[in-house]
Amino acid sequence: MDWTASLQGLIGGILIGLSATWLMATLGRIAGISGIVGNLVTQRPKGDSAWRVTFVLGLISGPLLLMALGGDLGNVVGRPGAVVGEPAGGVAMMLLAGVLVGVGTGLGSGCTSGHGVCGLARLSQRSIAATGVFLGCAIFTVYIVRHVVGGGV
Template sequence: MDWIASLQGLVGGVLIGLSAIWLMATLGRIAGISGIVGNLITMRPKGDSAWRVAFVLGLISGPLLLMALGGGLGNVAGAPGEVVGAPAGGVGLMLLAGVLVGMGTGLGSGCTSGHGVCGLSRLSPRSMVATVTFLVCAIVTVYVVRHVMGGGA
C-alpha cells in the first residue's frame, strides 16, 4: 500500500469536505461543480458570479500551484514531464463522453460533487438515488470496457 498516496487522498478529501462546509456556511450554497459552472455561464442569478469565479479559479489554480511546487499531478500523466496523458479512447470518444456527462448532470440535477459530497451529507433522498446510480453506471462501464471490449487491466 502506498501510504503517501493514501495520505494525499485523505488530505484532499478533508479539503473538499471543508470547502463544501465553508460554502454552505458562508453563502448557503451547494458545492456542486456543474451547478456552479452552469450558473456562471448562464449568469443566473444576476450579481452572483464573484464567488463562482473564485471557486472555479481555485479548482484550476490548486493543481497548477502543486505543479509549481514540484508536487506533480499524481497518476494523471503517463510519463514524466507530461502534464496530461493522451486520451485512452481518442479525442472523439473523449468529446462524446464530455457531452454525455454534461447531459447527465442536467438530467440528474447535479454532479458527483453536488450529490455525492453535499447531498449525502444532508441526507437528501434524491442525492442518495443519484449517487447509487453514478456508482452502478461506473461499475458497469468499467466491466464493459475491461472485460467485454478488452480495454486492458
C-alpha cells in the first residue's frame, strides 16, 4: 500500500473541508466551483467578484506553487516525470466532455464540489440525490468507454 498517496489524499481532503467551512463561515457562501466561476463570468455581481476571483486564483495557484517547490501533481498522466499529458481521448473528446459537464452542472444546479462536498455535509436531500446521479453517470460512462467502445482509457 502506498501510504504517501493515502496521506496526501487525507491532507487534501482535510484542506478542502476546511476551505469549504471557512467560506461558509466567513461569507455565507457554498464552495461550489461551477457556481462561483459561472456567476463570475456571466453575471458579474457588483461587490461580489473579489472573493470569486481570489477563489479561482487559489485553485490555479495551489498546484503551480506545489510544482515550483519541487513537488509533483501525483499520478495525473501515464508517463513518469510528465506533469500534464495529452488528453486520453483526444482534444475533441475533451472539449465534448467539458461541454457535457457544463450542461450537467446547469441541469443539476451545481457541481460535485457544491453538492458532493458542501451539500452532503449539510445533509441536503437534493445534494444526496445529485451526488448519487453524478456517481452513477460516472460509473456508467467508464463502463461504456472501457468495455463497449473499447477505448481502454
